[in-house]
Amino acid sequence: MKASAFWFGFSARWSAASLAGIAILFAALLAPAPALADDDASARVTFTKDILPILQGNCQNCHRPLRVGFAGMVAPMPLMTFEEVRPWAKSIAKVVQSGEMPPWSAAEHQRGVFENERFLTDEEKSKIETWVRSGSPRGNSEDAPPPLKISEKKWWLGEPDLVLELPEPLWVADDVVDWQPMVPIKLTAEMLPEDRWLRGMECVPDSESVHHIVIYPFGKGIKRDRGSGGVGGTIGGLAPGAEPTLSTNGHGYLLTTGMTLGVSMHYHKEAVEGTGSWDQSKIGLFFYPKDAEVLETHVAPVGTMDFEVPAGDPNYELKMSDTFERPIHLLSMLPHMHFRGKAAKYEATYPDGSTELLLDVPAYDYDWQHSYQFAEEKHLPAGTKIDVTMWFDNSADNPANPDPTQPVGFGLATDDEMAFGWMAYSYDDEKPRTALAPAEIAAQASE
Numbered sequence: 278m279k280a281s282a283f284w285f286g287f288s289a290r291w292s293a294a295s296l297a298g299i300a301i302l303f304a305a306l307l308a309p310a311p312a313l314a315d316d317d318a319s320a321r322v323t324f325t326k327d328i329l330p331i332l333q334g335n336c337q338n339c340h341r342p343l344r345v346g347f348a349g350m351v352a353p354m355p356l357m358t359f360e361e362v363r364p365w366a367k368s369i370a371k372v373v374q375s376g377e378m379p380p381w382s383a384a385e386h387q388r389g390v391f392e393n394e395r396f397l398t399d400e401e402k403s404k405i406e407t408w409v410r411s412g413s414p415r416g417n418s419e420d421a422p423p424p425l426k427i428s429e430k431k432w433w434l435g436e437p438d439l440v441l442e443l444p445e446p447l448w449v450a451d452d453v454v455d456w457q458p459m460v461p462i463k464l465t466a467e468m469l470p471e472d473r474w475l476r477g478m479e480c481v482p483d484s485e486s487v488h489h490i491v492i493y494p495f496g497k498g499i500k501r502d503r504g505s506g507g508v509g510g511t512i513g514g515l516a517p518g519a520e521p522t523l524s525t526n527g528h529g530y531l532l533t534t535g536m537t538l539g540v541s542m543h544y545h546k547e548a549v550e551g552t553g554s555w556d557q558s559k560i561g562l563f564f565y566p567k568d569a570e571v572l573e574t575h576v577a578p579v580g581t582m583d584f585e586v587p588a589g590d591p592n593y594e595l596k597m598s599d600t601f602e603r604p605i606h607l608l609s610m611l612p613h614m615h616f617r618g619k620a621a622k623y624e625a626t627y628p629d630g631s632t633e634l635l636l637d638v639p640a641y642d643y644d645w646q647h648s649y650q651f652a653e654e655k656h657l658p659a660g661t662k663i664d665v666t667m668w669f670d671n672s673a674d675n676p677a678n679p680d681p682t683q684p685v686g687f688g689l690a691t692d693d694e695m696a697f698g699w700m701a702y703s704y705d706d707e708k709p710r711t712a713l714a715p716a717e718i719a720a721q722a723s724e
């Protein structure tokens with residue numbers, strides 16, 4: 278990386294000083310005078326005028342200064358200023374062209390389906406390409422949009438209603454590569470004196486080795502109403518690049534006094550001396566107002582724990598299905614596999630026999646646990662069958678594969694596999710309701 282930064286710095290000076298001079302010389306000698314107008318800064322693709330707005334809108338939410346911004350999780354390098362972006366220009370053109378950045382795994386034909394999608398338009402892509410090809414010029418500073426304001430607040434969403442933290446600091450030792458402890462936190466009467474609707478959650482990792490945090494509800498108040506293979510759905514967490522949000526659609530998870538939240542931590546780093554650190558991550562919970570009527574969100578997967586991917590198999594197909602007996606409103610989907618995960622599809626078969634492709638992930642990437650949130654309400658009538666198909670690559674050609682010589686089945690470690698097509702949904706025949714009975718709320722108010 279150092280070498281290429283040096284090379285680009287070097288070649289930039291080359292092109293700015295000498296090549297431009299040579300080009301002008303040639304232009305003056307060979308071309309008629311009006312051709313010089315093409316070199317006018319206002320006509321060229323420049324950083325300040327064309328590229329910075331693209332980066333602000335699509336990249337800087339992750340590529341920002343270290344430890345600043347949401348949940349402390351950032352991409353490796355900031356792409357805020359010309360000086361920061363310039364050494365990366367060629368690599369930016371490459372990852373944007375390949376579709377690696379901005380990270381998003383739903384197929385191109387699903388553009389517009391999900392509200393949290395990340396796509397560059399063809400125009401934006403070609404601007405980046407032209408800019409890099411023409412030597413990545415800076416342009417006029419007055420063309421630049423105002424810099425993006427980055428919150429330095431500890432809590433991105435404001436002050437939480439309830440802050441949980443790991444009961445004690447965990448030592449992530451030097452030799453840890455992957456470690457996934459499950460830490461239970463009981464919502465005691467002191468912490469949660471009464472049932473509340475959860476509106477959003479923000480996790481703040483305390484160590485740089487936190488890869489992701491997933492929160493599972495255990496115990497009282499959570500009905501495992503569909504075949505989830507013994508695993509309850511996740512109600513939130515922290516994944517790279519996913520900014521915490523507050524629900525705006527009147528849906529929420531019910532948290533009840535006395536229930537336990539399972540905090541599934543995933544630490545990931547190099548096993549190098551001096552990389553050990555303590556972690557006591559925090560979880561901020563945000564509630565709906567007490568008198569808010571909220572429609573309960575349910576989470577369950579179409580999944581299985583009973584499968585085995587043969588050693589070396591480059592394209593193992595696993596089909597799973599489940600039928601909703603009640604009409605639902607599907608909010609989001611999150612396909613979850615591990616390192617051999619290759620592709621995933623969700624398909625609906627409606628009671629009239631017609632089918633619809635709900636989600637198409639042609640190139641799954643374990644590093645990005647995207648939740649695909651529908652931009653428009655998705656209603657599925659009672660009797661809708663959901664087929665989830667997942668493909669695994671257990672061959673040596675999969676660079677992420679920890680061991681192509683062994684078959685692999687379900688397991689909790691990242692080196693094992695998983696096959697869960699998570700879905701978050703509400704029942705259309707359920708009504709929004711307050712977390713406590715209206716009489717209890719009235720009694721509290723008159724106290």
Ligand code: HEC
Nearest residue numbers: 335336339351352353365368369372378379380517518644
């Ligand atoms: C959701 C967060 C996120 C967004 C949005 C994002 N990136 Fe990245 N980017 C990352 C992370 C994390 C990495 C580190 C590599 C990885 O994990 O894949 C990375 C790596 C890169 C790299 C380095 C690749 C290499 O060869 O090392 C480049 C260049 C890059 N991003 C450019 C961009 C550009 C340009 C955009 C906007 C069009 C963008 N990124 C949007 C998170 C993001």
